Amino acid sequence: DIAWVNGQISEIGRAKVPLLDRGYLFGDGVYEVLRVYRGRPFALDEHMERLADSLAGVRINYPLVSERLRTLIDELVAQAGYAEASVYLQITRGASVRQHAFPAGCEPSLVLTVTKTQQPERGQQEGGVGVITVPDDRWAHCHIKSVNLLPNVLAKQKAREAGAFEAVFVRAGNRISEGSSSNIFAVKDGVMVTPPLDGHILPGVTRRMVLSIARQEGFPVREEDLPLEFLRQAEEVFLTGTTIEVLPVTKIGGTPLGSGIPGPVTRAIFQAFTRKTESQS
Ligand code: PLP
Numbered sequence: 400d401i402a403w404v405n406g407q408i409s410e411i412g413r414a415k416v417p418l419l420d421r422g423y424l425f426g427d428g429v430y431e432v433l434r435v436y437r438g439r440p441f442a443l444d445e446h447m448e449r450l451a452d453s454l455a456g457v458r459i460n461y462p463l464v465s466e467r468l469r470t471l472i473d474e475l476v477a478q479a480g481y482a483e484a485s486v487y488l489q490i491t492r493g494a495s496v497r498q499h500a501f502p503a504g505c506e507p508s509l510v511l512t513v514t515k516t517q518q519p520e521r522g523q524q525e526g527g528v529g530v531i532t533v534p535d536d537r538w539a540h541c542h543i544k545s546v547n548l549l550p551n552v553l554a555k556q557k558a559r560e561a562g563a564f565e566a567v568f569v570r571a572g573n574r575i576s577e578g579s580s581s582n583i584f585a586v587k588d589g590v591m592v593t594p595p596l597d598g599h600i601l602p603g604v605t606r607r608m609v610l611s612i613a614r615q616e617g618f619p620v621r622e623e624d625l626p627l628e629f630l631r632q633a634e635e636v637f638l639t640g641t642t643i644e645v646l647p648v649t650k651i652g653g654t655p656l657g658s659g660i661p662g663p664v665t666r667a668i669f670q671a672f673t674r675k676t677e678s679q680s
Contacts, residue, residue, distance in 0.1 A: 401479050403471070403511040408478070411512055419494040420508060426547035428491030428508075429453035432641050433604075434516065435476050435484040436676045443469060445604045446488075449544060452602075454490060456543040461490050461507040471511065479513040485642060487512045489546060519564075519643050524669075527649030527661045528564035530638075532627065533557055535568035535576045535599070542598050554579040563650070565638055567630075570599060575625040581640040582606040583625070583648075585633035586664045591620040592629065605639035605672075612671045618664060635662035637669075644676070645669040 402414035421427035430453075433446045447465045454461055472486055489510045495502035519528070537550045554566035558579070567583060568576040575594060577583055582603040584593045591613055596602050613620040630636060634657040636648040645668050647661030 400512065400514040401475060403475055403509075405508055405510070408475075411514065414510075414512075416508065416510065417494040419497065420491055421493060421495070421505070422489065422491030422508070422546055424497055425499070426545065426549075427457070428489055428546045429457060429459065429544050430487065430489040430546055431544060433486050433488070434641050434676070435472075435481065435486060435513075436679060438476060438482050439679060440469070440472050440476070440486065441676055441679055442604050442608070443472070445607065449602060449604065450488070450490070452542070453544045456540060457492075457545060458501075459490060459492050459507055461509070472513075475511060475513045481513065481515055483516050484513050485516045487514070491546070516642060519646055523564065524646065525661070527647035528638075529562065529650035529653065530565045530567050530578070530636075530648050531558050531561045531563045531652050532569045532575075533566045535570040537568065539598055541576070541600055542596065542602055544601055551579040561653075564646075565648075567651075569627055573627040574599075575627060575630055576600050577603075578638050578640075581638040581643060581646075583630075584609065584637050584639065585625060585630050586635040586662065587629055587633045589619060591618050591664065592625050593620070593622055594625045595622040603639055603641075605641055605644065608672065608675065609639050609645060609668055612668055612675070616667065616671060618668075631656075633657060635665050637661075637665045645672050 400411040402411045404414050431446045431450045434441045451463050491508050493505040493508050495505040533554045558566040565578040567578050570576055577600040594600055638646045647665045
């Protein structure tokens, strides 16, 4: 696995960033994770678009030149020698004296890593995974993909300790937002529902693709508030994310969901998504 830190390439375990980097001190930065399928970055334009929105959201002025980044990613992927890889890209406000307000003359810092993809096991894809629900105690700007992930880290750990794969955030007692590192969809009475882009969730690149697949394939789909009861009574639930792709949920808080096995809508969406990743030019 390799890292690129402001132009310096090294083995990932040896890569260094300055102590005074604001990403380290304040979580003052944003990031992206994208997949490489058969040596080619997938949905790069969508990730670059979201990165630009995240940068604007935290007022980091970084000239994103998509073509330059694409070339850099291609070079690093080739150097890492993985056909199937994950690319992590982080931009922080940079390193300077420690003060909360933006220091004058602070230059943003860019870091990239290329690692082997850690995909869910086959059994998880075929049998589905369990989730737990946790109160959504995050800030009001969850559409920004910021490196401040402490609530997400604590939620995921809680899921692990409960023997579940993911923790799903619930707002105001009964409104589902998203997973700690995934978006969520529920199917009930043949209608697919996913929470809207209202600042409480990340605009997932996979979410967006799944919505377009669903519309193409003629599944009724709505972006609207998803109550906890809807989730509990759903016939099918699935998570979406860059590394998990489309992952069936078959248990909520230890209770089997619907028929207890991945359903036909989830399978159809997963298959259509796989065709997309396999057919990218
Ligand atoms: N929601 C959160 C909080 C995430 O961290 C992620 C990705 O890791 C997602 C949703 C899924 O987004 P994407 O499909 O772009 O990977």
